[in-house]
Amino acid sequence: MSTNHITKVAIVGAGGRSGGAMTAELLKTGKHTVTAITRQDSTSPLPEGVKVAKVNYDDQSTLVDALKGQDALIITMGTQAPADTQLKLIRAAAEAGVKWICPNEWGPDSANPDLCKDVSLFAHASGPRDEIKKLGKSSYLAVVCGFWYEWSLAITDSYGFDFANKTVTFFDDGETKTNTSTWPQVGRAVAGLLSLPITAEGGDQERCLDHFRDQMVYISSFTVSQHDMLASVLRVSGDKESDWTIKKEGAEERYKAAAEAMKKGDRLAYVRTMYTRVFYADDSGNYGKTKGLANEFLGLPEENIDEATKIAMDRAKGNPYA
Known part of the structure; x- marks a missing residue:
């Protein structure tokens, strides 16, 4: 990244409800070029204004090529997606030099140990975050929005x-x-988050992505x-x-x-x-009560x-x- 802002964003699931809302709000800012990462055989309609990169999830080189030059990667996918798909994307992002990743969170507080103990889906969310930190090439921004x-x-x-x-x-x-949360609100949250300067500018030392680096970002409707x-x-x-x-x-x-x-x-x-x-x-x-919300901040x-x-x-x- 040659500037202090994210300008190039790749997104998996740009044609979905949540991914579509995020894509629309990112494009609305006028600050981002958005690339939809899609399977080679996909015929799903995509939002107007996005670039398209076709990939083969069984060929890691196609993922790396699609992610080269991107500042950030957003991953949205359903629970029926193959378990290793997200890890493939994270590893490809590390190899391609992508600095920021929004992993496939988009749900209740998967950093709550009691929730994770009782619901396996929430517990599994820590795996991708751990992989990002282990690889050491990217930082994550994990958006918690409830159902x-x-x-x-x-x-x-x-x-x-x-x-x-x-x-x-x-x-x-x-x-x-x-x-x-509603789909549009999460879209606005992601657009607001990725529009922040990377490091602090001016007197506000918290109004930057560094403030959220490798953290959970709590938002709600x-x-x-x-x-x-x-x-x-x-x-x-x-x-x-x-x-x-x-x-x-x-x-x-x-x-x-x-x-x-x-x-x-x-x-x-x-x-x-x-x-x-x-x-x-x-x-x-009620993570807004226990953790606080970033709504006003964003x-x-x-x-x-x-x-x-x-x-x-x-x-x-x-x-x-x-």
Whole structure:
């Protein structure tokens, strides 16, 4: 990097919901050239304005070539991606001289030891961060955003809302707060983060990427309980609370039941374990309270939860996994 700013950004998953939001916000700044890293046989549409680099994940040289000259690499990929894909990218980035990596975090606080003990997906997130530090060529910026609000609210096994049957299952009393984020907010956070000077300029010694080097970056759209979510649903739908059936289930009991169901082959039970665990009364899901948020630092706006709730409710009318 010849300047004190990141200008060239490569992103894996630029055509996805989260990656697409990040790409759009990076391009909106006018400060970045964005290159989408895609498989050679991919036909997925990509945002207008990105460059494209085709790669073969079984040929590391193609990854290295695609990443040469890039200042930063953003990795977004689904849980179904091969386990070694992210490590291949990290090793290629080190070989190519990429200085900054945003690993595939984008979820609850994977630096929380209690969460990691109970949910394997969160525990595995430390592996890529450790690999980046071991290679010693790049630094990571691990963005923690909680679960995606528009995605999670639409799925019954996630935040407990069954829109088709107007039923909600509260974990414990439904009052436990958790941090959750929208796709656009995370896009803005990444764009804001990668637009910071690398080293401090002027009198503010914290307003730079060095301040976040090899750190978790905590951001959020909403700090809400299930009760808060239901209140938003009622405002959006015009329903009364009496129109809904409200059930209650102990969070720890729900988690244990889901863990047992997993052993019997219930594939959705793992989703229930993840989501239920962030609603424990230990504030493990409320990292804004325990760790603090970088929202103000990054200039993130306050969002209207009802607008995000409407998006989730519309998604629930079709296939919420699509």
